[in-house]
Amino acid sequence: MTHLTAGDLAGYLDRVLPPPERQRVESHLAECDECRAELVQVARVVRGRRQRRWMIALPAAAAAGVALLLLVRPVATPPGEPVTRGGGDEPGATVVAVAAPVEDAVVPRGGTTFVWRPLREEASYRVTVTDATGGVVWTGSTSDTALALPPTVSLAGGRSYFWYVDALLPDGRSATSGVRSFRTAP
Amino acid sequence: MADRLPPELSGLLDSAGAAAREAAWAAFLAAHSRLLLHTTRSLGHDYDTAMDAYAYLLEHLQKDDFHRLRAYAADGRSKFTTWLVVVARRLCVDFQRHRYGRVRGDRTGARDARLVRRRLTDLLAEELDLAELGTDSANPETDLLARERAEAMAAALDALGVRDRLLLKLRFEDDLTAREIGDVMGFPTPFHVYRRLTVVLAALRRGLEDRGVRGAGS
Numbered sequence: 001m002t003h004l005t006a007g008d009l010a011g012y013l014d015r016v017l018p019p020p021e022r023q024r025v026e027s028h029l030a031e032c033d034e035c036r037a038e039l040v041q042v043a044r045v046v047r048g049r050r051q052r053r054w055m056i057a058l059p060a061a062a063a064a065g066v067a068l069l070l071l072v073r074p075v076a077t078p079p080g081e082p083v084t085r086g087g088g089d090e091p092g093a094t095v096v097a098v099a100a101p102v103e104d105a106v107v108p109r110g111g112t113t114f115v116w117r118p119l120r121e122e123a124s125y126r127v128t129v130t131d132a133t134g135g136v137v138w139t140g141s142t143s144d145t146a147l148a149l150p151p152t153v154s155l156a157g158g159r160s161y162f163w164y165v166d167a168l169l170p171d172g173r174s175a176t177s178g179v180r181s182f183r184t185a186p
Numbered sequence: 187m188a189d190r191l192p193p194e195l196s197g198l199l200d201s202a203g204a205a206a207r208e209a210a211w212a213a214f215l216a217a218h219s220r221l222l223l224h225t226t227r228s229l230g231h232d233y234d235t236a237m238d239a240y241a242y243l244l245e246h247l248q249k250d251d252f253h254r255l256r257a258y259a260a261d262g263r264s265k266f267t268t269w270l271v272v273v274a275r276r277l278c279v280d281f282q283r284h285r286y287g288r289v290r291g292d293r294t295g296a297r298d299a300r301l302v303r304r305r306l307t308d309l310l311a312e313e314l315d316l317a318e319l320g321t322d323s324a325n326p327e328t329d330l331l332a333r334e335r336a337e338a339m340a341a342a343l344d345a346l347g348v349r350d351r352l353l354l355k356l357r358f359e360d361d362l363t364a365r366e367i368g369d370v371m372g373f374p375t376p377f378h379v380y381r382r383l384t385v386v387l388a389a390l391r392r393g394l395e396d397r398g399v400r401g402a403g404s
Contacts, residue, residue, distance in 0.1 A: 010268040
């Protein structure tokens with residue numbers, strides 16, 4: 001079996017391959033464990049690098065945001081309307097605004113309640129909690145805007161966890177909160 | 187093509203003379219050494235080994251008048267940095283094999299495709315509530331039933347498109363999270379991954395029922 005070239009793998013991850021090439025690559029990946037493992041490892045390196053860049057950029061962005069808040073009068077979003085992300089990779093995409101726990105909050109080991117702002121009454125939501133390695137610890141669905149971590153899910157003390165809310169809108173579109181973090185009490 | 191190359195790469199590939207080449211190499215490293223080190227460390231080496239791997243990587247990137255880097259100039263479909271991660275990682279794996287030989291768990295040896303398929307089939311059977319599928323039993327009738335169901339599952343899998351088969355492999359065989367699958371396959375959010383998985387599993391159920399397998403859930 002001829003394995004995928006570096007150009008095939010990178011082109012696939014960058015989504016620049018034309019449809020027939022993409023199908024050829026996916027067809028190979030579906031059958032070749034070795035190339036699939038390589039693809040996953042490369043994706044992790046590339047993603048890890050992007051996250052590091054975000055972590056470096058975040059304090060600067062936060063400072064710029066504070067400065068903007070001081071300079072610009074905030075405009076309230078009407079209740080029930082989707083919050084629209086501007087200037088991102090997907091212009092006009094909706095995002096779920098989370099309320100609690102706040103970023104990097106310390107929560108009791110026994111559990112916490114995840115709360116977010118409603119997009120529309122008909123939207124359904126899925127909350128996912130992952131550990132620091134990306135492994136899913138728990139996931140739950142609701143049509144409400146709050147969901148408590150069940151007592152059967154035990155979180156280790158003094159650890160970082162990540163959570164996000166995905167919403168499915170009635171018209172088939174979806175929205176996400178982006179990944180948030182919290183820590184458990186020791 | 188050359189006008190699409192990053193300047194530090196085109197400067198390197200176009201450099202003539204030892205001094206110009208050395209300066210261009212320094213500029214290339216200034217732009218990409220962090221990425222190369224990050225890639226080297228991603229293979230989980232201790233510090234000293236990672237530095238040895240990094241040295242090996244640089245040596246082989248320079249080798250034969252940068253012939254590896256010239257391969258990007260000939261292809262150039264992807265971002266240079268993504269391509270460089272793939273090439274750097276392959277060189278680090280070469281270094282690892284050169285120093286330690288093939289390690290246990292190395293996937294380079296061809297795995298038994300039937301075994302792989304059985305594993306995916308078993309995991310899918312679990313997902314589809316086919317408790318009896320793939321279980322070992324001393325009862326010949328149960329064995330026969332399990333074999334028939336496994337064959338039906340294999341046929342139902344073959345009937346899926348390649349993208350859906352890849353999705354199932356990444357989820358059930360490689361045990362990736364929905365977020366990772368989204369990153370690899372280009373789904374916008376993990377929710378899209380879950381939604382597609384639901385559709386594919388429903389198609390599998392229908393495929394199994396069409397082949398006379400009952401109890402595939404609903």
